[in-house]
Amino acid sequence: MDERDFLAERFEQQRGHLRAVAYRMLGSVTEADDAVQEAWLRLARTDTSDVSNLGGWLTTVVSRVCLDMLRSRRSRREEPLETHVPDPMVGTAADPAEDAVLADSVGLALLVVLETLKPAERLAFVLHDLFGMPFDEIAPIVGRSPATATQLASRARRRVRGAARPDTDLPAQRRVLDAFLAAARGGDLEALVAVLDPDVVLRVDSGAAGPSRVVRGAENVARQAMLFNRAEPPAEPVLVNGAAGLVSMVEGRPVAVFSPTVRGGRIVEINILADPERIARLGLTEPG
Incomplete structure (x- = not known):
């Protein structure tokens, strides 16, 4: 050598x-x-x-x-900085090496604060x-x-210090996320609000494809979630920076990465990356 x-x-x-x-x-x-x-x-x-x-x-x-x-x-x-969502680390934890990388990831909520x-x-x-x-x-x-x-x-x-820090119990995160999806799909505003923190923040980064936005407050985010559910394709469960998340796929092509932060059994922050150019660079494939 x-x-x-x-x-x-x-x-x-x-x-x-x-x-x-x-x-x-x-x-x-x-x-x-x-x-x-x-x-x-x-x-x-x-x-x-x-x-x-x-x-x-x-x-x-x-x-x-x-x-x-x-x-x-x-x-x-x-x-606008407040609408920027950092690149997510997405995987399915299908193998131990990937699981270790994702478990060591910092949450998107922390990365959002670091951007400021x-x-x-x-x-x-x-x-x-x-x-x-x-x-x-x-x-x-x-x-x-x-x-x-x-x-x-x-x-x-x-x-x-004020960044949303997630609960570490992955099955508990999944249960909260499943409850959120069920309420959104059922158009149940009351159930949606119940699973959201009163001060929840929704951040959507669509890049040049736009529009990007920030939505605050449980009822506003719940109403937006119901609109998303009608417009967005079905989503598959994945790990996003080591936490429960979703990726939306259209004909095998990823179109959005959904990353909620669960704390105290409620969703306190949701970050959605829907920028086609940046998602394409992540090299995602259809889960499963």
Whole structure:
């Protein structure tokens, strides 16, 4: 095995971790893969003979790439941020490896909040709170002192604290989702409202296909759900970022990913990605 093959093998051992970091930083599957690929390109043209911790070195490189991407995205963002739904991680948990990846996923509700943070805040929070990196290692990445990096993460933490955190019991999530679907299909407004938190938020991201929207309040969301049910095709159960969700298929083609957040036995947030271009890039196939 030559040096390049050896380096490639060591990189592949880190790929899953690097992709996890990049996905939490960016909330985009394709951009996360781009960031990881860029890390490989930089590794391939760098003399790493004096690098004692390749995993840490690669994490730093990916983090810097993601920070640049976040800053670039923020400067050119045109769509309303409150209607943006991050890329979901969708699967059926049909095999243990997939199940492990999905179980390690962060919820879409948390990713939605992370989208509202400034790039440096997001990076400091993700690296420290989600991956345990010390602030003296985060500081050089954001170009700040360790004390300032600590403050960045603290500000982010206060914003994230209010994010909807799901119940962890998957069968219980499914029961709530089934009750929601039954009420929507039956046109039972009262039953729909009962399964929704009074302050529930519905977010629909249709991209350029539009319209995207945010709907708030149990009765408003219930009425919208009944409209969706009449217009949308049947949906199949899947796991979305490790939680119970649905994917709508038309002739074997995915058209929408439905991700509710269940807390305390009620749905507190619903995120729907219905952007045809982004869904096509997820590479979804018909469940089952």
